[in-house]
Amino acid sequence: MTAATARGARTPPRRTETNPERWWTKPLLTVGFLTLTGAILSAKTAPATGYELSLYTATPILFWVGVAIALGGALLVAFVSSVRWVRSLALVLAATAMLSVLGLPFLRDYYFHGTADPMTHLGLAKDLNSGRTSPFGIMYPGIHILAVFISRVVGYPLRRSVLFVTLLFALVYILFVPLCVRLLVSGPRTTTIGVFSALLLLPINHISTHFRVHPFTLTTLYSAFIVFLLLKAFLSEGRYDRRSKRSKPVDTVAGTFVVLAVVLTSVVLFHPQQALNVLILFVTICDIQLLYRVFRSDHPISEHPRLYAPTLFFLGVYALWTTRTSWFYRLADKHLSKIAGYIQGETVAGKQIQAQGDSIAAIGASIPELFVKLFLLSAVYTAITAVIALLSVSHAFDDETTAPQSTRLYLSLSLLPLLMVFLVYFVGSISKMQFRHLGFLMLLATLLGAVGLCVALKRLRHTISLPRSGLLFAVGFALMLVLAIAPLYQSPYIHKQNVQVTEMQMEGYDQAFEHQTNGVPVLGIRMEPTRYADATRGVQWRSERERLYRQTVPFNTLSQLQTTFRSPRYVIVTRLDREREINAYQQLRFSKEEFQAIERQSGINRVMSNGEVQLYYVVDNSTTDDEPP
Structure with missing residues (x-):
């Protein structure tokens, strides 16, 4: 030996199968x-x-x-x-x-x-x-x-x-x-x-x-x-x-x-x-x-x-x-x-x-x-x-x-x-x-x-x-x-949602960033829009515009958006958001009724929709004649 x-x-030879x-x-x-x-x-x-x-x-x-x-x-x-x-x-x-x-x-x-x-x-x-x-x-x-x-x-x-x-x-x-x-x-x-x-x-x-x-x-x-x-x-x-x-x-x-x-x-x-x-x-x-x-x-x-x-x-x-x-x-x-x-x-x-x-x-x-x-x-x-x-x-x-x-x-x-x-x-x-x-x-x-x-x-x-x-x-x-x-x-x-990203989501977010007026933040539902901005526009922009995409809508406030914010805001809502909150999370933070109430509120204007993404403009509540840009 x-x-x-x-x-x-x-390693010694393996025993052969009999x-x-x-x-x-x-x-x-x-x-x-x-x-x-x-x-x-x-x-x-x-x-x-x-x-x-x-x-x-x-x-x-x-x-x-x-x-x-x-x-x-x-x-x-x-x-x-x-x-x-x-x-x-x-x-x-x-x-x-x-x-x-x-x-x-x-x-x-x-x-x-x-x-x-x-x-x-x-x-x-x-x-x-x-x-x-x-x-x-x-x-x-x-x-x-x-x-x-x-x-x-x-x-x-x-x-x-x-x-x-x-x-x-x-x-x-x-x-x-x-x-x-x-x-x-x-x-x-x-x-x-x-x-x-x-x-x-x-x-x-x-x-x-x-x-x-x-x-x-x-x-x-x-x-x-x-x-x-x-x-x-x-x-x-x-x-x-x-x-x-x-x-x-x-x-x-x-x-x-x-x-x-x-x-x-x-x-x-x-x-x-x-x-x-x-x-x-x-x-x-x-x-x-x-x-x-x-x-x-x-x-x-x-x-x-x-x-x-x-x-x-x-x-x-x-x-x-x-x-x-x-x-x-x-x-x-x-x-x-x-x-x-x-x-x-x-x-x-x-x-x-x-x-x-x-x-x-x-x-x-x-x-x-x-x-x-x-x-x-x-x-x-x-x-x-x-x-x-x-x-x-x-x-x-x-x-x-x-x-x-x-x-x-x-x-x-x-x-x-x-x-x-x-x-x-x-x-x-x-x-x-x-x-x-x-x-x-x-x-x-x-x-x-x-x-x-x-x-x-x-x-x-x-x-x-x-x-x-x-x-x-x-x-x-x-x-x-x-x-x-x-x-x-x-x-x-x-108890989670699929993390699929559709082409309509990408296009919807990209259009939302195009529609955005300078200085008006874009808010997401639970997830910050900054991630979609990264994917559509690259990450190098962050140092200049990160502040505008780093916010989310507070929990249980979709039915009272104008009173929640004291200045104009964009709120972006996707089909993923609705499916996640209503079906995956069982309306824990945002209910089905709140999503339905968005467009019924005064001072809320829908700016864009492509079937999977909707962009809303929350009017400044200090004035009544503010129009969405």
């Missing part, structure tokens, strides 16, 4: 691919014609039936088949089915998908594409550069390229999560469990991470690639020493670390805040390596390639990029002041969550209900992760090789500082940032949770046969996929 083998660098192949696996795969093709065509031939409160109900039922058959067939074949290439085809089918769900806004020809932040990112991409700003003028230009590149190479409109970028990052995540799992644990169904764990998309929580043009979320998904490179470097066999005729570890694995350097630079450009999570992961691993080298020199970790040089490089790039502007200092000051407020008793831990809980209760829902819909799967994987982490730290894991144990130990111990960051954000009630960091924690929980499921399946196969154990896991993942897909897009199911 060589030193490399003793360290566990080489179960006969089921006759129905290949026909079931054929049916799955055919039905998925029909599902995609049905969605493609039913483009959206206006605003849809729920993407789920507006998408043809044939699409959902086809996706369900494809995923169900892929699950059965992937867990029951004994032929590797058949299982591989099943995994391709499952991944394609999920990507078709993730690509629904693209398939159904949405003009754009994502209000709020995505609108601003579209405006930044437009500014970058037109040359009004440079990449150095954006704090995290990576997503925007990629969207502009795709637009220029492929010829897509920029708004479509931005949507396509989200699919690319989802593909990276779905590809590298199972590859990471393969490096963490061995077994014949490792890839299968890794793929279906990835399809659950646990980093998406709909509070601070969303599957749309949201750089932090997309960077979190991209981080799966970084974790893969880390694990791959640690499992390298090193170089061959001719004198000792043994394989010796090296401090850096050149090829992997060169790629890692490029990837680490890109993650800073994609989003520095998420890059900080990755940096914490790197620093923690360096600390682990140092401690084991000093106190446990006989442990395989002491012979792993050193991560010191890549971490120093990463830290340098991060410092150079973030400290060149005031962004880093403003963010640090905000966080430190919030934490100081908590220590001094001025801030209540979890205040944001408490406020949202009150609103949820007001519309007849409950925190436990939303927890089940949004976090049940995360809780399951977190519980499994806790068990795997404890077993890894205590070195009590029974595995064929020591290499996966060592890499699991890295990830397990790295959870502690990342969890501390999450708790700091939570007790400081720093906006909803704690749920951003929870997204990255769930990436690691997905990997370690998948490891736990692989071990469970291996143990289960000692008790019952492969078809039965595989069928049990297939049913379990089928239920989890239903729970994962149901809240993937915002809808009344989770």
Whole structure:
């Protein structure tokens, strides 16, 4: 046995399957691919014609039936088949089915998908594409550069390229999560469990991470690639020493670390805040390596390639990029002041969550209900992760090789500082940032949770046969996929509205800005018009005109607009606003009667309407002859 083998660098051959192949696996795969093709065509031939409160109900039922058959067939074949290439085809089918769900806004020809932040990112991409700003003028230009590149190479409109970028990052995540799992644990169904764990998309929580043009979320998904490179470097066999005729570890694995350097630079450009999570992961691993080298020199970790040089490089790039502007200092000051407020008793831990809980209760829902819909799967994987982490730290894991144990130990111990960051954000009630960091924690929980499921399946196969154990896991993942897909897009199911942006909305807002008289603010319903101004006119205008678009109508005042304001105002109302307030939020802040009362009020003039957007002018109540401009 060589030193490399003793360290566990080489994975022993997998045990061959002895179960006969089921006759129905290949026909079931054929049916799955055919039905998925029909599902995609049905969605493609039913483009959206206006605003849809729920993407789920507006998408043809044939699409959902086809996706369900494809995923169900892929699950059965992937867990029951004994032929590797058949299982591989099943995994391709499952991944394609999920990507078709993730690509629904693209398939159904949405003009754009994502209000709020995505609108601003579209405006930044437009500014970058037109040359009004440079990449150095954006704090995290990576997503925007990629969207502009795709637009220029492929010829897509920029708004479509931005949507396509989200699919690319989802593909990276779905590809590298199972590859990471393969490096963490061995077994014949490792890839299968890794793929279906990835399809659950646990980093998406709909509070601070969303599957749309949201750089932090997309960077979190991209981080799966970084974790893969880390694990791959640690499992390298090193170089061959001719004198000792043994394989010796090296401090850096050149090829992997060169790629890692490029990837680490890109993650800073994609989003520095998420890059900080990755940096914490790197620093923690360096600390682990140092401690084991000093106190446990006989442990395989002491012979792993050193991560010191890549971490120093990463830290340098991060410092150079973030400290060149005031962004880093403003963010640090905000966080430190919030934490100081908590220590001094001025801030209540979890205040944001408490406020949202009150609103949820007001519309007849409950925190436990939303927890089940949004976090049940995360809780399951977190519980499994806790068990795997404890077993890894205590070195009590029974595995064929020591290499996966060592890499699991890295990830397990790295959870502690990342969890501390999450708790700091939570007790400081720093906006909803704690749920951003929870997204990255769930990436690691997905990997370690998948490891736990692989071990469970291996143990289960000692008790019952492969078809039965595989069928049990297939049913379990089928239920989890239903729970994962149901809240993937915002809808009344989770008491939110679809964030679809129609062409009529964009045109309506653009016309509203054209009609606007200088100095008269434009107010939105719950959402500031500034986001639409970003998307239609770019972001560079903000320093001059931000004051005019930064206001919203106060709650429960639509029926008394003129008495609410002491000076002229424009009020813009969209179909999205009505659907959100009346149906999704169940008239919590604005009622159906209030919307109907707008045009019945004296001093309120409708200036413009295009079917989805109406612009009203609120006359100055100090005079009676004021006319809308």
